[in-house]
Amino acid sequence: MNRANAHSRxxxxxxxxxxxxxxxxPRAQRVVRLYYAVLFVLSLLQALGSLDRSLSPGNAxxxxxxxxxxxxxxxxxxxxxxIAGALAAMLKPEQRWARLLAFVGCLEFNAFSNSFGKINxxxxxxxxxxxxxxxxxxxxxxxxxSGHEYLTVVWYCQAFVLLTYSMxxxxxxxxxxxxxxxxxxxxxxxxxxxSAHVASHFIDMDHGTTAGNAIITHPWLGFAVFLPAVCLxxxxxxxxxxxxxHRIWGVGLILLHAxxxxxxxxxFYPAMLLLAVLIxxxxxxxxxxxxxxxxxxxxxxxxxxxxxxx
Amino acid sequence: xxxxxxxxTASSGKRAxxxxxxxxxxxxxxxxxxxxxxxxxxxxxxxxxxxxxTVPNEVTTYRLRVTGIGVQPIxxxxxxxxxxxxxxxxxxxxxxxxxxxxxxxxxxxxxQLAEQLRPVVERAVLPEGATYDIVAQxxxxxxxxxxxxxxxxxxxxxxxxxRRK
Numbered sequence: 514m515n516r517a518n519a520h521s522r523x524x525x526x527x528x529x530x531x532x533x534x535x536x537x538x539p540r541a542q543r544v545v546r547l548y549y550a551v552l553f554v555l556s557l558l559q560a561l562g563s564l565d566r567s568l569s570p571g572n573a574x575x576x577x578x579x580x581x582x583x584x585x586x587x588x589x590x591x592x593x594x595x596i597a598g599a600l601a602a603m604l605k606p607e608q609r610w611a612r613l614l615a616f617v618g619c620l621e622f623n624a625f626s627n628s629f630g631k632i633n634x635x636x637x638x639x640x641x642x643x644x645x646x647x648x649x650x651x652x653x654x655x656x657x658x659s660g661h662e663y664l665t666v667v668w669y670c671q672a673f674v675l676l677t678y679s680m681x682x683x684x685x686x687x688x689x690x691x692x693x694x695x696x697x698x699x700x701x702x703x704x705x706x707x708s709a710h711v712a713s714h715f716i717d718m719d720h721g722t723t724a725g726n727a728i729i730t731h732p733w734l735g736f737a738v739f740l741p742a743v744c745l746x747x748x749x750x751x752x753x754x755x756x757x758x759h760r761i762w763g764v765g766l767i768l769l770h771a772x773x774x775x776x777x778x779x780x781f782y783p784a785m786l787l788l789a790v791l792i793x794x795x796x797x798x799x800x801x802x803x804x805x806x807x808x809x810x811x812x813x814x815x816x817x818x819x820x821x822x823x
Numbered sequence: 824x825x826x827x828x829x830x831x832t833a834s835s836g837k838r839a840x841x842x843x844x845x846x847x848x849x850x851x852x853x854x855x856x857x858x859x860x861x862x863x864x865x866x867x868x869x870x871x872x873x874x875x876x877t878v879p880n881e882v883t884t885y886r887l888r889v890t891g892i893g894v895q896p897i898x899x900x901x902x903x904x905x906x907x908x909x910x911x912x913x914x915x916x917x918x919x920x921x922x923x924x925x926x927x928x929x930x931x932x933x934x935q936l937a938e939q940l941r942p943v944v945e946r947a948v949l950p951e952g953a954t955y956d957i958v959a960q961x962x963x964x965x966x967x968x969x970x971x972x973x974x975x976x977x978x979x980x981x982x983x984x985x986r987r988k
Binding site: 569572574575576620623624627629631632633634637640641645648650661662665666669672673676677678680681683684685687688689692697698699700701703705706708709710712713715716717718719720721729730779 | 838839842843845846847849850853854857858861865867868870871872873874875876877878879880882884904905914915916917918919920921939940942943946947962964965967968969
């Protein structure tokens with residue numbers, strides 16, 4: 514065994530250790546290409562909206578502190594950088610400079626859009642995964658070793674995305690223990706928990722949704738969806754080690770965001786898109802569409818006769 | 824194996840080892856810093872992801888109400904959130920949170936932070952020459968939403984600063 518293979522064995526997560534690099538690498542490269550294509554669409558949607566806002570020096574987050582003194586020029590530069598970086602990475606995803614530019618543009622634009630009193634999280638995952646993808650290796654003479662590195666970086670992107678959902682679940686459990694010990698009337702296991710969250714959010718926004726109002730007036734309805742949602746969040750990081758669950762968990766988390774949108778009116782569409790690309794489109798899970806004669810596609814398994822065992 | 828191939832393999836092995844240290848360390852650091860910052864100001868782009876983690880019980884929150892434009896009083900005052908009269912722009916959750924931070928800073932006599940937040944809130948919410956109050960409201964969310972029950976105290980009154988062009 515040569516040194517490169519020994520090292521790539523060291524960094525390879527166990528969940529992807531036994532997989533066939535030559536079969537999975539092209540799928541992972543397609544996922545990365547799709548990632549940057551979606552990032553480019555997002556950059557157009559986000560950077561071309563609400564052009565009237567300018568930064569104030571006291572509130573600008575650290576990556577855009579330099580732009581706060583430049584007025585509208587700085588803001589326009591940040592928007593242009595976001596679009597240009599995403600476009601470069603979409604056209605040249607194999608070039609590190611293009612991926613680095615995409616990360617810097619994404620970091621700067623999201624810092625800008627979060628410099629107005631509250632940090633929102635709908636696009637955070639794009640910033641950090643764009644940073645991780647900068648570390649994708651170049652194609653080298655030892656194609657197998659660089660293939661392992663490539664897959665490892667993609668796997669860590671997935672693990673990071675799923676980790677953040679587990680952190681959200683973990684925070685709910687930590688606060689629940691505190692509230693339960695403190696004797697609060699409502700806490701995580703109270704039937705009214707989701708109703709109180711929804712009512713509090715509706716008061717802030719001064720408008721409600723039909724689904725949200727139904728949950729406020731029928732708290733048990735909320736209880737029935739809130740606890741499974743917390744379990745879905747808590748288990749997310751563990752799922753990164755089980756490739757066959759990637760797609761199903763990705764769909765579950767997208768449905769969670771769809772539920773939040775219909776109940777609370779909070780739109781996390783950038784996070785939903787990222788889940789669709791990285792987790793539902795996981796290169797480590799069985800392919801949805803296999804080439805003619807290639808075994809293992811999900812559709813092939815679904816269409817084959819059911820094996821009832823012996 | 825040629826010298827060039829050996830060199831390439833050795834450097835790719837070194838890079839793989841660095842990556843193997845960096846990626847897990849990054850995930851671990853993100854988790855530790857995120858959890859450590861739970862309930863505190865976030866260090867962008869690291870988030871604690873503690874969203875909807877504390878179930879609201881009886882809450883105190885801060886709201887902004889416009890009481891006049893120039894010398895013209897507005898009665899009853901127009902609350903940000905209840906978009907009516909002089910406040911017609913759509914409600915933004917970032918502005919709601921900025922108002923809360925301003926109210927909290929004023930309540931805790933954090934003058935410097937309040938002075939930083941005032942221009943952000945005024946630019947996002949107020950027409951030129953407006954006078955406004957920051958008030959503290961205390962309520963149980965479900966009761967307020969369903970029956971509009973709450974108590975209110977005045978925290979501070981201001982006149983919006985003229986805008987920089």
